[in-house]
Amino acid sequence: MTALRDLLELVRAPAALSVPGDVAAGAAAGRALGPRTLGLACSSVCLYWAGMAANDWADRHLDAVERPERPIPSGRVSPGTALGVAAGLTAAGLAAAALAGGRRAMAVAVPLAGAIWAYDLVAKNTRAGPLAMAVCRGLDVLLGATPAPRTPAREPGAGLRGPLPAALTVAAHTYLLTHLSRGETSGTARHRPAATLAGTLALAATTACSPFGQNTGTPSRTRTGAVLATWYASQFGTPQAKAIADPSAQQVRAAVTAGIVSLPALQGALLAGAGAPRTGLALAAVIPLARRLARKLSPT
Numbered sequence: 001m002t003a004l005r006d007l008l009e010l011v012r013a014p015a016a017l018s019v020p021g022d023v024a025a026g027a028a029a030g031r032a033l034g035p036r037t038l039g040l041a042c043s044s045v046c047l048y049w050a051g052m053a054a055n056d057w058a059d060r061h062l063d064a065v066e067r068p069e070r071p072i073p074s075g076r077v078s079p080g081t082a083l084g085v086a087a088g089l090t091a092a093g094l095a096a097a098a099l100a101g102g103r104r105a106m107a108v109a110v111p112l113a114g115a116i117w118a119y120d121l122v123a124k125n126t127r128a129g130p131l132a133m134a135v136c137r138g139l140d141v142l143l144g145a146t147p148a149p150r151t152p153a154r155e156p157g158a159g160l161r162g163p164l165p166a167a168l169t170v171a172a173h174t175y176l177l178t179h180l181s182r183g184e185t186s187g188t189a190r191h192r193p194a195a196t197l198a199g200t201l202a203l204a205a206t207t208a209c210s211p212f213g214q215n216t217g218t219p220s221r222t223r224t225g226a227v228l229a230t231w232y233a234s235q236f237g238t239p240q241a242k243a244i245a246d247p248s249a250q251q252v253r254a255a256v257t258a259g260i261v262s263l264p265a266l267q268g269a270l271l272a273g274a275g276a277p278r279t280g281l282a283l284a285a286v287i288p289l290a291r292r293l294a295r296k297l298s299p300t
Contacts, residue, residue, distance in 0.1 A: 025270040050116065051120060184249060
């Protein structure tokens, strides 16, 4: 029988702490932050975990060579079990989206699920891989912005146009992270972490200076957003700088882990800019927990 720890490793359980912030950032920018956001966050986590299981199933032969310690090549999880977990979590994610947001949420959740599977089965090991993954996370942000059935379409910020900058911000981070992750198993040239570091700093600076959503940035929101964006840049940027000096697989993997763990700070900055600084701070507060969990179960 497959052990629970092996399943948690299969789906990269600690990395799920980086996921609810997508939905929350989209909801805040789309004026849809509320009780239903929790249901959409559950949908998002299920779809994320499904993608991780599908990823390992699709890469099982490659992992047997490059990462034999992973659950499938090590024999701790069978390929059939991994595929079943991926399919079951996809169904659960879509069901949660339907219950929380109805047809409007499903209009984003279904393409999101399709994009996740397309990435794992087709795009991951191609040059389009980073862009495909960025699309997945951008859609995840837009999932949170799907308005409730009774939200008037004319309400300022309602719909999907308001949260588009937040979606592009998270997508940009994801593109940089996925591009960097290409060096996780065999190392990379120094120009790769140098390029992603430059992108990270630019992304943090843009987020710190730009209020998101329709609200005008107040001093409180601006300060909170700037602090969180700076924290994100420090948490993700420092290991990237180390990877420039030592672009080994171990150091690149450490930088990728930092990119996953630090994402709630960027999402929190987006929430602050959209008028929810307290929620943004609460979201960023999970980073120490995520860091501790990442030491026990790898999020990459």
